[in-house]
Amino acid sequence: MIKSETFNFLNDLAANNNRDWFLVNKGRHDDARTNVLEFAGEVITGLSKFDHTIPSGLDPKDCVMRIYRDVRFSKEKTPYKSNFGAGFSQNGKKFNGPGYYLHIHPEGSFIAGGCWMPEADLLKAIRQEIDYNGSDFRAIIEDPSFIKYYGKPESEYKLKTCPKGYDSDHPEIEYLKLKSFTFSHMLSRAELTNSGAVEQVVNGFAKLNPFIAFLRNAIS
Structure with missing residues (x-):
């Protein structure tokens, strides 16, 4: 489980996001x-x-991200993140393609997965797979139990017009407009500090696995 002390540290860090405080509380x-x-x-x-595809011997240090913020190209100049994040794939957090993600934050923890803002060639391949196998795609993400847990795909970066090569009357056009193929599920602090937290996260990822497999097949 995630300890209450971990959440307390993140809370205090958010209120004291500076190097002097961090040094004292290292x-x-x-x-x-x-x-x-x-x-x-x-x-x-x-x-x-x-x-x-996930090695049982994968080193957690290859999955958990550093708390130090890269401020070089960001408008946010505070030196530290107010969360812990972990990415899970064959290569841990370093993946260019489908994978799983865990976000730990006192006020907004969640699990997620998929392919976030894929590069042009990967995006083209995913759209093509949805075009060719739309019924399989729908069977995964429109399954009632999947919808109940994950809801609809992230649509923040969805195109307002049809992607090149696809008509507006395409049966999967709303999915083909997506530029990012991800789902997420919020987790409360109580859920993550519970003794069954690991099982809950793993079970959530298991529900996402058929979607991940579809994306992997698309870009393989």
Whole structure:
């Protein structure tokens, strides 16, 4: 489980996002990060049992992201993130394609997965797969149990017009307009500090696995 102390650290960091405070509280950060690494390790074990592209021996350190913010190209200049994040794929957090993601934040934790803003060649391949196998795609993401848990795909970056090569009357046109293929499910602090937190995260990823597999097949 994620410890209450981990969430407390993130809360305090958000209120004191500066290097002087962080230096004094570096030990709290290290303890929180260790907690997240241990949690990620248990998630990896669970993931690898149904998604065999995820090595059971994947190092959690290759999945959990650093808390230090890259401010070079960002309008947000605070030096630290107010969350812990972990990406899960064959190569941990370094993946260009489908994968799973865990976001730990006192006021907005969630699990997610898919292919976020794929590059042009990957986007073309995913759209082509949806074009060719729309019924299979719908069977996955329009399954009632899937919708109940994940809802609709992320549509923030959805095109307002049809993508090149597809007509407005295409049966899958609303999905073909997507530029990012991801789903997410919010998790409360109570859920993540519960003894069944790892199982809940793993089960959530398991529900997402057929969608991930569809995307992988599209770009393979």
